[in-house]
Amino acid sequence: MSASAAAVLQARNTLGEGVLWCQREQALYWTDIHAATLWRFRPRDARVEQWTMPERLACLALCEAEGWLLLGLASRLAFFHPASGTLAPIAPVEPGLPTRLNDGACDRQGRFVFGTLHEPPAGGARQPVGGFWRLNADLSLERLELPGVAISNSVAFSPDGRTLYFCDSPSRTIQCCAYGDRCGPPRTFAQVDDPRGEPDGSAVDAAGNLWNAQWGLGRVACYTADGRLDQCIDVPASQPTRPAFGGADLAMLYITSARDGLDAAALASQPSAGALFAAPAGTIGLPEPRFAGTPPRLSAHPGGTAAGALHSASGEAHP
Template sequence: MNDVAGVAVLLQNELGEGIVWCEREQALYWTDIQASTLWRYRIDEGALDHWLLPERLGCFALCEVDGWLLLGLASRLAFFHPASQTLTPITEVEAQQPTRINDGACDRSGRFVFGTFHEPADGGARLPVGSFYRLNRNLSLERLSLPGVAISNSIAFSPGGERMYFCDSTTPVIRVCDYGDDCGATSEFARIDDAHGEPDGSIVDIAGGLWNAQWGLGRVVRYTPEGRLDSCIEVPASQPTRMALGGADRSTLYITSARLGLDARSLAAQPLAGSLFAAQVDVAGLPEPRFAGPPEHVIATASS
């Protein structure tokens, strides 16, 4: 397969990211990180909503309790109830580091795994001073035994949850490790074949294939569970960021994109950059894993 994605929602997101499909609402959620904004699109109604947050939103997860999201804000984790706009902080992350929360996803057991992103104050090279973490169901936070990271990305889990995919976008390699109570030895899963590209967000489909958005290359690709390049979908924007498999049968691939860093000439050449794109695929997605919270006192806060 080598298809071209079309526009699903015409937008100008500076850094659209983190898209997930909520089956219960038949809606897509995603973030524009630089605009500190959470977006929602109800596909049946064509209704588009957004919420401005107090700081940049790097990633998030659906919660088992309807109406709640777990947010990975730049400096902290928090629960958010869009209907009431209730924001309940959980914990700060890397408060003493020049980093922010970046990519994240729930594992198959309902725990939230995320990583951080180095933001050097002097604008210099990004260094692997960040880490990967897991927020457990009891809200305890643990650092995973994975290498340091400069730009965490590509966090995704195999259908059975026994493998975790991840990357540092400063290198062209997507890695994989055995996953359980801790992370086992890591190995190379796939490598981008073009020096102009970087691996960005990933998801796994029902057959165990890994979809990866390739920043700078205007494409999303699918790798087989063995790491073989299987198919490619071109995106009319050079900076695709993440995908979600949604729709009634979870066979529509929705793709966020970014305008970040593009000069006037580049924007003129790709006026759709920052939009939400879509393409039909042959392999359906998995139900989106949900965080197994929030705790009862958070639910009570919203209902009081």
């Protein structure tokens, strides 16, 4: 079975990523990593807002604390309050290593699990020197006992929170493991057999299916809980990056995408590359877990800095 996604916002993101749905605001958040920009889009009135970050923004999470986000910047974690522009640092990640943060998501207990990727010198090959980490509610940071990765991706959790999904994208293999305070031994969950593609970001629906954006293949693949390929949603851009369930009933699948690395011919053939896409999922998603840690009080601004904000009443949005 196959369906097709359509562009709902011609965002022209260089590397759109990290999309998630905020039920409180009925809005989507995501990042354009290379543009160091946080995006927010409200489908009901097509309102678009953007915030410029002091460095590349790789991933993000909603917070239990009203009005706050948790940001995975290239080199560090930080809280961000969009309404005030306050950015409050939490901790650096892998200082001294040639890595940056990449994919991440909150577990069902409200802890933020994320990975890093290797940034080699020009002309160099990526090596599995990155890792997977967890930011706990008390803001302590721990490295998970998982293999090293060149490009971390596909961080997602089963509905009961007892299984962690993840991947090293160049391996073209999505893995999973038993998850709790510790991680069990990894095992293969699904393999992307087409050598043109790699697994990117993932989301899990209420039935326990894993939906994975597949870079290079222009699709989001849905795998059942036992790893069987069930269906695909075609995306009219070759580089989809991450899906998220959204809408009032969590029945719409939103998908970010990228223009990064596409030559002129490829961009001409896929003019919506870098757009935000959507398709009816035919299933129901789960509410996005929120980070349980406590941000600083706005009145204190401890160590906080201001992020720049750009606001537009509407963008190139389509129903």
